[in-house]
Amino acid sequence: MSRLARMVRRVNVGLMLMLLASLALAYAVPQLPEPLDESTWPALLQPLAGVIRALGADRVFGTWWFSALLGAVALGSLLALAGQSALAWRRAFGTRTPSGKPLAFSRTAADDVLARARRHGYLVVRRSESAVKAVKHPWGHWGTTLLHAGIVIATVSSWYVLQSTATGVIQLAEGETFAPGQPWGIEEGGALAEPLVLPTPITLLRSEAEYWPDGSLRQVRSTIAFGAEDTKDVATVEVNGSVARGSVRLYQSQRVGSTLLVTVEGPSGEERVRVDSAAPAAPDVPSYEDYPLADGSTLRLKYFSDTERVSMTGVPEVVARMERDGNLLGQETLVSGVGVAVGDYEVTLFEVRAWTQLIVVSTRGMAAVFVGFVVILLGSLLLYVWPPRELFIETDDDTAHVWWRAWRFPDVYSDERERVFGAAREAMTDD
Amino acid sequence: MTEYLTHAEVYLHVLALVAYAAASMSAIAGVFTEKSPLLRWADRLALTGLVFHTAGLVARWVAIGHGPYVSRYEVLSANAWVVLVLYLWWSHRTELMRPFSVVVYPAVLLLMGLGVYMGPEVHQLPPTFSGIWLALHVAFYFVAFSVGLLTAAISLVIVADKRLGRFRARFPSEIALDRAVFRFAGLAFAFWGIGMLTGSVWAYYSWGRFWGWDPVETWSLVTWVTYGVYLHLRRMYGWRQRRAAILMLVCFGLAVGTLFFTSLINGSLHAVYFR
Ligand code: HEM
Numbered sequence: 001m002s003r004l005a006r007m008v009r010r011v012n013v014g015l016m017l018m019l020l021a022s023l024a025l026a027y028a029v030p031q032l033p034e035p036l037d038e039s040t041w042p043a044l045l046q047p048l049a050g051v052i053r054a055l056g057a058d059r060v061f062g063t064w065w066f067s068a069l070l071g072a073v074a075l076g077s078l079l080a081l082a083g084q085s086a087l088a089w090r091r092a093f094g095t096r097t098p099s100g101k102p103l104a105f106s107r108t109a110a111d112d113v114l115a116r117a118r119r120h121g122y123l124v125v126r127r128s129e130s131a132v133k134a135v136k137h138p139w140g141h142w143g144t145t146l147l148h149a150g151i152v153i154a155t156v157s158s159w160y161v162l163q164s165t166a167t168g169v170i171q172l173a174e175g176e177t178f179a180p181g182q183p184w185g186i187e188e189g190g191a192l193a194e195p196l197v198l199p200t201p202i203t204l205l206r207s208e209a210e211y212w213p214d215g216s217l218r219q220v221r222s223t224i225a226f227g228a229e230d231t232k233d234v235a236t237v238e239v240n241g242s243v244a245r246g247s248v249r250l251y252q253s254q255r256v257g258s259t260l261l262v263t264v265e266g267p268s269g270e271e272r273v274r275v276d277s278a279a280p281a282a283p284d285v286p287s288y289e290d291y292p293l294a295d296g297s298t299l300r301l302k303y304f305s306d307t308e309r310v311s312m313t314g315v316p317e318v319v320a321r322m323e324r325d326g327n328l329l330g331q332e333t334l335v336s337g338v339g340v341a342v343g344d345y346e347v348t349l350f351e352v353r354a355w356t357q358l359i360v361v362s363t364r365g366m367a368a369v370f371v372g373f374v375v376i377l378l379g380s381l382l383l384y385v386w387p388p389r390e391l392f393i394e395t396d397d398d399t400a401h402v403w404w405r406a407w408r409f410p411d412v413y414s415d416e417r418e419r420v421f422g423a424a425r426e427a428m429t430d431d
Numbered sequence: 432m433t434e435y436l437t438h439a440e441v442y443l444h445v446l447a448l449v450a451y452a453a454a455s456m457s458a459i460a461g462v463f464t465e466k467s468p469l470l471r472w473a474d475r476l477a478l479t480g481l482v483f484h485t486a487g488l489v490a491r492w493v494a495i496g497h498g499p500y501v502s503r504y505e506v507l508s509a510n511a512w513v514v515l516v517l518y519l520w521w522s523h524r525t526e527l528m529r530p531f532s533v534v535v536y537p538a539v540l541l542l543m544g545l546g547v548y549m550g551p552e553v554h555q556l557p558p559t560f561s562g563i564w565l566a567l568h569v570a571f572y573f574v575a576f577s578v579g580l581l582t583a584a585i586s587l588v589i590v591a592d593k594r595l596g597r598f599r600a601r602f603p604s605e606i607a608l609d610r611a612v613f614r615f616a617g618l619a620f621a622f623w624g625i626g627m628l629t630g631s632v633w634a635y636y637s638w639g640r641f642w643g644w645d646p647v648e649t650w651s652l653v654t655w656v657t658y659g660v661y662l663h664l665r666r667m668y669g670w671r672q673r674r675a676a677i678l679m680l681v682c683f684g685l686a687v688g689t690l691f692f693t694s695l696i697n698g699s700l701h702a703v704y705f706r
Contacts, residue, residue, distance in 0.1 A: 212555035239558035361639035373628040384617030
């Protein structure tokens with residue numbers, strides 16, 4: 001074994017322990033973009049804030065050392081892979097006589113054993129004048145090789161995907177359009193991500209939310225038009241039903257609500273107000289949204305999904321409340337299209353529209369990640385579900401020497417071994 | 432019909448619990464009194480419980496329109512079911528597993544009991560809960576957890592060893608147990624890996640990201656890598672028996688933590704399941 005290979009064998013568990021330690025660290029320390037404010041951290045961590053920030057322990061997955069650690073795991077697996085595949089090759093295709101003491105049979109008894117083995121799923125992988133090698137699950141030798149190859153593929157490609165993915169969130173009310181280049185509500189991108197730009201404008205034509213009888217969300221669906229106003233390109237996006245256009249894919253988020261369009265006429269003039277109120281948690285629970293008015297007072301809108309308090313999709317009820325400096329100026333239920341006096345103000349609810357959020361994602365390399373996962377999985381199954389069992393028969397004039405071995409977990413397959421040898425045992429010669 | 436099935440489920444569940452309780456007592460009595468007929472009765476009772484349990488799961492599935500993977504009651508009950516089915520299948524195939532009824536039946540009872548304690552209220556499916564990837568994701572975690580539990584049961588006997596006194600002789604030799612732990616740990620590792628894979632495909636379809644370092648995802652990876660550490664140590668560093676068995680118990684502890692505790696953490700996407 002080369003020195004490098006030996007060293008790699010030695011560091012594998014060390015690298016895995018370091019990986020575990022970083023994951024535990026990322027769990028213990030609140031990760032950005034969680035609260036920046038250290039005062040919200042667990043008390044134990046607060047005195048360590050300086051060290052935590054310097055190490056990047058508050059953003060583990062974005063640090064250079066975490067990427068380096070993943071790189072080392074991938075490199076270690078890659079180097080281990082070389083030795084493992086050479087070993088698998090020798091075991092799978094080698095013709096060397098196995099070590100260990102064989103059983104000796106007459107040739108016909110040995111033929112019998114081979115026939116029985118084949119009935120039990122052993123495949124003849126080598127046959128020459130004097131030797132036969134039959135293996136059950138011959139591909140099982142490639143278990144560790146595939147497993148570590150999968151780890152390499154999955155680690156490298158996951159890293160690439162995380163670095164190259166850009167995500168943007170837009171919030172639209174029905175009838176609203178989001179144009180390419182407009183700023184995103186929330187935008188995140190990896191170091192290698194290109195700026196996220198929509199290929200065409202998108203207009204939310206309709207947003208629908210379905211609820212279960214108990215008021216919990218069942219499905220959210222948006223009908224979207226891509227392109228100019230008179231476009232024919234209309235598509236539906238729903239949770240678990242995304243839509244792709246150009247290099248981006250649109251996902252339906254579960255955030256929905258009602259956009260309340262209101263005019264407020266007060267002592268210092270009229271103000272048009274738009275409030276995006278989140279859908280309440282239940283029909284009998286309101287949601288609240290505050291809007292600071294130009295004159296320093298606050299308009300608070302209380303929203304019930306149903307005046308009857310039984311349905312999430314009933315006739316909504318909106319209550320306006322005016323406050324200034326913590327003092328209540330007035331509170332009144334609004335009536336659509338009619339001015340209602342609230343303290344010194346007249347508030348008119350002139351429209352209610354549905355709003356929703358769409359998540360826009362541009363990503364590359366996902367296929368490689370999934371290929372990596374499938375290879376890992378295949379490797380693990382070969383290792384632990386389909387380990388190879390081998391029958392090797394060497395014949396001379398009238399005797400046959402027979403070796404049977406399970407490359408892994410021989411105890412588990414001792415019954416199989418007995419079944420393969422079966423009655424032939426009685427025909428054993430005294431070799 | 433729905434109402435009838437909902438009622439039937441309650442009775443079937445209770446009957447299963449009673450049968451499992453009887454099976455556990457019979458298995459424990461069988462081991463301590465060294466009377467084999469009691470152990471055979473334990474198996475029969477467990478099998479009877481399994482019939483009621485299966486019928487209960489099916490009745491609930493039909494009544495509420497989704498499989499046992501939303502509320503904790505359902506998840507624990509389904510886990511108990513998979514543990515028992517795997518155990519009965521394995522103990523039918525290999526002699527080695529048979530004496531472990533004394534650990535497995537009480538564990539099944541405990542899982543079911545905890546489920547009842549959590550409350551059998553029906554939770555409706557959140558919008559992302561659909562599709563084949565979710566079904567595979569959940570199913571493979573059930574299997575991984577169950578294999579992990581059986582592995583932990585064997586490890587427990589290795590660790591307790593002499594403290595079991597004369598009852599130790601009821602179980603196979605330490606070497607045989609240790610080899611079984613190795614194999615089962617490998618299987619748990621494989622199934623846990625498939626659970627993560629299918630989960631990430633599902634997450635990709637639902638949210639446009641395959642991995643988000645959500646607490647459940649992070650701990651799931653920690654558990655998988657720890658199983659990997661065990662397998663490396665067992666294979667290349669000569670870890671055997673007691674030392675290896677203790678690590679295996681740690682692995683199972685992580686699995687339990689990941690599946691049943693991290694999902695309660697606020698801010699976890701998985702918290703949606705157990706609101
Ligand atoms: C850090 C880089 C790694 C190196 C250098 C490495 C090296 C090795 C080597 C040399 C073997 C023995 C193969 C044989 O005897 O045929 C092995 C086996 C194995 N490795 Fe790794 N490995 C690494 C990372 C990982 C990771 C991250 C995992 C999964 C979490 C993993 C899981 C396994 C498993 C399951 C086995 C098979 C153990 C058995 O024989 O049952 N390895 N590894």
